[in-house]
Amino acid sequence: MSSESNDTLWDRTIAALKQVVQEEEANNDTSGDEYTHYAKLYVRYTLVLADMNKVYDSCLQAQKRLDIKMTIEHIICRVIRLRNCLAKLPPPNQSSCEGLVDLNSALVELKISPSQLEALTPLMLKEGNESVSTRIAKMGATTSSSTFEEPDSDANSAGTATLPDNDDEQDDTTSCAQPEIDSDSENKENIVNTLDDNHAAAKIQALYRGSFARKQVPYERIQIDNFIGMSNSSKEEEISQLDADIASLHQQRAQEQSQCQQSYEAELHQLKDTVLEEEGFAMQRELREERIRWITEQTVTKHVLPDSLEDFYGKDANQAEIAHDDATTKKELKPLNECIEIYEQRWKGRVVGPDRIKSQAVDSEMAKDLIVRNQVRAELTPGIDEKLLANLQKIKATQEGDKKSKKKEKTTKGKKKGGGKKEKPLPGTKLSEVKDMTVQQMLSCLVQNGLVYNYDNRHKISNFIGPFEATCNASTLNAPNAWELRMSVRDLCILPMGTKRIKSSIQDESLRSILFYGPKGSGKTLMMEIVASEIGALVIHLSSTSIGNTFEDGNEATKLIHMIFTVAKEEALSPVIIYLDNCHEFFLGKSKKKGGNPDAMNASMTRFQKLLLMYKNQYLTKEDRVLVIGCTNMPAAGDMKLMKWKGSSGKAEKQGFFEHALYFPNTSNSSRSMLWKEAIRKKVTCPCQLDFDLLAHMSSGYSTGKIFEIVNEVLSNDRLKTLASSPPSEQHDFAPKLLPMEQSQSDQIFVDFSRQWNGSKTKIS
Structure with missing residues (x-):
């Protein structure tokens, strides 16, 4: 787009x-x-x-x-x-x-x-989430194997929709069993580490050319077969090629988005240094005056200097809570109205007007107003708060006598004793090894x-x-x-x-x-x-x-x-x-x-x-x-x-x-029909004249996992090699595997559990 x-x-x-x-x-x-x-x-x-x-x-x-x-x-x-x-x-x-x-x-x-x-x-x-392997690596967790390798994007993804439900038995392919380390791969790594830069570059180029050639061979074979008339599945191959092209475009766009995000973050870093240098002193003065003004108001109204700035930061939240104390619907819709308002103020005139081309570039002033200045203020705030609190403590120390301080300590201790009930500690916190x-x-x-x-x-x-x-x-x-x-x-x-x-x-x-x-x-x-x-x-x-x-x-x-x-x-x-x-x-x-x-x-x-x-x-x-x-x-x-x-x-x-x-x-009859069609489509690229509704009727009582299991058994690797000459054109290929069977578990068992879960209700969940 x-x-x-x-x-x-x-x-x-x-x-x-x-x-x-x-x-x-x-x-x-x-x-x-x-x-x-x-x-x-x-x-x-x-x-x-x-x-x-x-x-x-x-x-x-x-x-x-x-x-x-x-x-x-x-x-x-x-x-x-x-x-x-x-x-x-x-x-x-x-x-x-x-x-x-x-x-x-x-x-x-x-x-x-x-x-x-x-x-x-x-x-x-x-x-926004990093891959599981990256998160584990950043946490510094030690593993003895490459358990969390990312799946190969070029690999056959036929099994992505066909994983059965493992309720009673854990499949080895989905467990976290650690594979044995290949000694040959270790030797290859040691050899590469001993090579100089030129030899290493030559090795890498040879590996790349070999990988590229292996990927090109299937496409060239398809073109030759089509040219001499030995292939009758050109439409399916064209569709597969189109799907591959679409996936490639999506991947390319994701890379462009990542590059734009990285350049934007780099520019934010530069803008931050600029704002800190040009506006840092004025921000410090503004932050200090704002807090001094609040301390003065608190001292005049309560006749006591505040002990901390917690109430200062809490006043904005209290005001927002009062402002939001409206009808429930309006309160829930306020964030959406704010999003609409943001679009109309920032982008509407740009994305549909004459400035549309300019809007594709980063707006530095907008970045400063929305992000950079807030980041600079957040970095300057702790230092200002620390100095103000230190000055408050000095002033209070000179104004308050020792007797008053002792009374206050007693009052504070009494309040702590009269506090609420403590929550029971978790069992694991008592274990010294944990x-x-x-x-x-x-x-x-x-x-x-x-x-x-x-x-x-x-x-x-x-x-x-x-x-x-x-x-x-x-x-x-x-x-x-x-x-x-x-x-x-x-x-x-x-x-x-x-x-x-x-x-x-x-x-x-x-x-x-x-x-x-x-x-x-x-x-x-x-x-x-x-x-x-x-x-x-x-x-x-x-x-x-x-x-x-x-x-x-x-x-x-x-x-x-x-x-x-x-x-x-x-x-x-x-x-x-x-x-x-x-x-x-x-x-x-x-x-x-x-x-x-x-x-x-x-x-x-x-x-x-x-x-x-x-x-x-x-x-x-x-x-x-x-x-x-x-x-x-x-x-x-x-x-x-x-x-x-x-x-x-x-x-x-x-x-x-x-x-x-x-x-x-x-599964219902219509669901089984879709499952048969999807399971066979994942295995067979050539067109098949099968009555999927009849297969669904014949497989009454079969679960999703059982249907995929039968398809994998009938369309074995040996059978797939001969599909061009003998495709599964009739459901008789699957009929011997479809013996009459009752459902492994009756729906009534789960309906009774559903009613028990819902108490006196007649509905199921």
Whole structure:
């Protein structure tokens, strides 16, 4: 997209945002159909968010991107709040899932297709986060292997959408097992280190030419085959080439954006030195006079010199709180109105007027006003405050006598004794071995014990395949479809974890923990990896498969949980996901610890039960960019009193754990049809005449993971070599593998758990 087209789209999107905000302010009366009112607002804000994301993705100018990013963050906050309002209201369809939003009537009324709401996750959510390997390296964590290598962009990405759900068994390919070091690679490095510069350059050039030639061979072979008529898949190859060209353009634009950002930051550094030299003295005098004026007012009104400047810094916050004490809707919409006002004042006349070309360059005066002067003031303020406080102490020492000082000390001590109830310390703080450990050492311990989960960071929310439909289960209640799950996970897990500003702005609406439950192979683990990939999160894996026989002692269990949550709260590593696989094992009731099926549950994991409850409820705050995701295909095996969060009152270990739950049901007929098509498309480039609806009917009861497993088995590497002469033109190739089978787990089991989770409610979540 050209800069002119991008600026035009920005102007049009801001106009649409302004219209929605004005209509919401004017129509606060929701005494009628309140649910439909909020649903329509949710849909319209989501559409604006999708367009604003396109603007941010295409924009190169660094200053514009900052304002666009701020606008996106406030729109995300509004979308999350509207979704929260919808979740609290009774939906029109009483059999729909709790926690999921029913948008059918709003979509029909606004004439919007569901696919339009499935905008890509805003790029800025992941863009501001460094890669997991970089964050671990910066923390100084020691590892003995290259566990966290980035995936090769040129590698075949056919498996990005086909990872099955590993509920009971941990796949070696997704674990953090450390590979053996290749001795040949060490020898090559030693040889290269002994070469001089010329020989080393020659080696590098030879390696580059060889790599380039290997990449060119497939394209040249395709061209020769097309020329002599030996290939019948030219259209598919053209499409693949177009996709590769588009990906290359996206990568090129990302590099240009990074270069623009780096040059902008370099210019900010130069401007900072200039402002400090030219305006530093005047700023110091202004800051000093402002504080002296406040101290004088405090002394006149209270007849006492202030002890500190805390009230001086708090006066702005108090004034802002009084100014914002307005209607709830106006208070929530104020940030959006400010974003619109900023655009109209700074950019509207530039991006659509004669100064549009100039607006593509950095505006130095704008940078000084908005960023540089504030940075200089922030650096000068501590020195001025320190000198003023020292002078205040000297003045108070000469004015106050010793008796008065002693009385004040007694009064202060008395106030401290009469303070509030102290919070119970966490168990890990009592361990001497943990006290001496730094966050870097804790992270190193987790990595070396294989608890840092290595996932494919190319996953997208669109990899969770499934249509928009109403799926009925055995109890005639509507289970969530794939579209609803994608939207719910995006609103509940991805968007709130994006940036610090979003997380701090939606504290009441944000989650600290969520439960994914459903039959084996329904996509729970895949969805967890999608969440991690979309926000670039560090994933800490805690389960019986990842821990094994380690950390069995009581103190060792406490040490592990303390390390996990301490590392998760470290701001330099955020965002972080704590992944509890087979989470029912952690929350078994007393009766289930002694009895039950030993093959289905691991009672030894209950040693972490109390620790998890205490650390999640007492240590984690809603401002932390940390999310605990639990996955289970046996939710009924856990104790409901322990699994469901009841609120923040009472002891932390009695509050329950998961604050929300999402049900991943068995696949429907239409979902299986899409899964068959996608799984075969990932394997076969030549056209296939297959009846996917018939395959879906024949595979009734099969999970997502089972379908991909069958496709991988039928279309093996040997078979792929002969596809040109014998493509799978009929479903009979797959029929022998599709034996009649019942669903591995009945929907009724999960419906009963859903009803128990919701108490007396008849809806499922």
